[in-house]
Amino acid sequence: MTTNIVPMIETSNNELVVSSEQIATGAGVEHRATLQLIETNRAELEEFGQIAFEMRSGEVRAQGGTGRPTRVALLNEPQAMLLMTFQRNTAQVKAFKVALIKEFKRLAEAQRFDPATLTRMDILRMAMESETRVHQLESKIEADAGKVAYVDEHVDPKDVTLFRTVCRNLQINESDLRKALIYRRWIYVSNTYIMGGYTVKEYAAHHNFQAYFKVCKYHNKKTGSVTNRETLKVTPEGVAAITRFVEKLTKEYGSVRDALPHLEIKYNQRKGIAA
Numbered sequence: 001m002t003t004n005i006v007p008m009i010e011t012s013n014n015e016l017v018v019s020s021e022q023i024a025t026g027a028g029v030e031h032r033a034t035l036q037l038i039e040t041n042r043a044e045l046e047e048f049g050q051i052a053f054e055m056r057s058g059e060v061r062a063q064g065g066t067g068r069p070t071r072v073a074l075l076n077e078p079q080a081m082l083l084m085t086f087q088r089n090t091a092q093v094k095a096f097k098v099a100l101i102k103e104f105k106r107l108a109e110a111q112r113f114d115p116a117t118l119t120r121m122d123i124l125r126m127a128m129e130s131e132t133r134v135h136q137l138e139s140k141i142e143a144d145a146g147k148v149a150y151v152d153e154h155v156d157p158k159d160v161t162l163f164r165t166v167c168r169n170l171q172i173n174e175s176d177l178r179k180a181l182i183y184r185r186w187i188y189v190s191n192t193y194i195m196g197g198y199t200v201k202e203y204a205a206h207h208n209f210q211a212y213f214k215v216c217k218y219h220n221k222k223t224g225s226v227t228n229r230e231t232l233k234v235t236p237e238g239v240a241a242i243t244r245f246v247e248k249l250t251k252e253y254g255s256v257r258d259a260l261p262h263l264e265i266k267y268n269q270r271k272g273i274a275a
Helices: 020-027 031-040 042-048 077-086 091-110 120-135 147-154 163-170 174-183 207-212 236-253 256-270
Strands: 009-012 015-019 052-056 070-076 187-195 198-205 213-219 226-234
Touching: 009 091, 015 020, 015 077, 015 091, 020 031, 020 070, 020 077, 020 091, 031 042, 031 070, 031 077, 042 077, 070 077, 077 091, 077 207, 163 174, 163 226, 163 236, 174 187, 174 236, 174 256, 198 207, 198 213, 198 226, 207 213, 207 236, 226 236, 236 256
Parallel strands: none
Antiparallel strands: 009 015, 015 070, 052 070, 187 198, 213 226
16 A cells, blocks of 8 residues: 655754644644644653754744744654554554655665765665665565564564674674663563573563564574574664664764763652662
């Protein structure tokens, strides 16, 4: 299914964004309902950066003058995609998701950096995006209301990536990444047990981030058998999100490891624990 609405993507502080008005129009809902949805889920949305708001002039009236100014939210791509998962999954919403992803992708490709100005993280991000291009979210957008059902139905086990592979490509420590994702409440330790004298941890994804991960049965390469143990792997959408997350931490703190103390303080504050 397609939509006649072509999303109007804007640029704010050198970042591609879409307005809450555009999302409301595309989803076929009232703008005030979209703003309320943003406020209700603001903490989760701001995992991907602070949301910008601005006042815009009202529409020009036929009889003269303009309507009341409108408060508008500007969402970057991951914020917009996450917000769309909170919408009721109507046919119009599904079609608009596809249109929104395509427009963000088209403009992002048009804004590719000059190779001479690329940073190491730019190169890594582009390499990861190239590796997962065939698995873009737009080919898997026929999701139902539950993120778990979406991942189970549309993400094939052979398409997911091991944490250590993601970390190797990003040149970061796997333990550091897992801690960072726990502190930002993307994942959590779901089970702990002793095996062969070692403590083994199993992980699961928090509800709002289950589209980024898939729980898979552990495959023993030596014996070729599948055990009852479970391991959390990363979906193609998750690879792209983690790459952006690592780039953001590196830019703000110098590295993922240097970011951990700051993330831990915020994590404890959210839990009501004195840092």
